[in-house]
Amino acid sequence: MEQQDIENLRQEYSAASLSKSDVAANPIKQFDKWFNEAINAKVYEPNAMTLATATTDGRPSARIVLLKGFSDDGFKFYTNYLSRKGKEIAKNPLGALVFLWGDMERQIRIEGTIEKLDRAYSEKYFHSRPKKSQIGAVASPQSREIEGRDELEKYMAELEQEYADKEVPKPSHWGGYVLKPRLIEFWQGRRSRLHDRIVYKKVDNKNWKIVRLAP
Numbered sequence: 049m050e051q052q053d054i055e056n057l058r059q060e061y062s063a064a065s066l067s068k069s070d071v072a073a074n075p076i077k078q079f080d081k082w083f084n085e086a087i088n089a090k091v092y093e094p095n096a097m098t099l100a101t102a103t104t105d106g107r108p109s110a111r112i113v114l115l116k117g118f119s120d121d122g123f124k125f126y127t128n129y130l131s132r133k134g135k136e137i138a139k140n141p142l143g144a145l146v147f148l149w150g151d152m153e154r155q156i157r158i159e160g161t162i163e164k165l166d167r168a169y170s171e172k173y174f175h176s177r178p179k180k181s182q183i184g185a186v187a188s189p190q191s192r193e194i195e196g197r198d199e200l201e202k203y204m205a206e207l208e209q210e211y212a213d214k215e216v217p218k219p220s221h222w223g224g225y226v227l228k229p230r231l232i233e234f235w236q237g238r239r240s241r242l243h244d245r246i247v248y249k250k251v252d253n254k255n256w257k258i259v260r261l262a263p
Contacts, residue, residue, distance in 0.1 A: 066234060071258065076119065
């Protein structure tokens with residue numbers, strides 16, 4: 049594609065609007081409202097979110113992960129603790145999430161601190177997954193260099209045979225995290241790029257202040 053063609057790619061947003069008077073006093077309730085609307089609108093994988101982490105010297109990285117639960121405590125996801133993101137979180141617990149529901153012209157940004165979930169939560173979720181997904185978590189040395197896919201598939205086949213008639217133990221290096229939010233922004237696309245941006249900022253570790261930002 050020519051550079052000029054890329055520059056001319058644009059979309060006029062007109063699906064909805066958002067004001068401070070529209071939103072719930074609690075951002076988790078507002079997230080729940082938008083999340084259910086995304087499900088009802090049949091958005092493809094509405095729980096897909098970008099997770100951004102960074103090293104202690106500020107080098108960022110980002111990837112798509114799946115939201116696996118949310119509450120007033122925060123937003124939960126699961127991964128390999130020895131992956132790149134796991135290692136970065138261990139040294140720098142500050143992180144950010146982004147949900148993009150393009151068909152609804154909506155985006156949600158979340159910033160906060162990431163903590164490990166209790167082992168019991170991770171055990172329960174791990175054993176609720178399809179067995180092949182459990183075995184895949186055991187088989188994959190996530191984020192490490194490997195010679196080729198063949199060795200991964202061979203090890204997967206060996207594990208499937210080993211655990212054919214018994215429970216797969218949760219690896220000690222695999223489990224859940226919760227991102228505890230300090231800031232949540234709800235973005236609604238509007239005409240002429242005058243988008244609506246409503247932000248919740250946590251104050252005194254308990255209450256939320258709601259403000260509007262210029263687009």
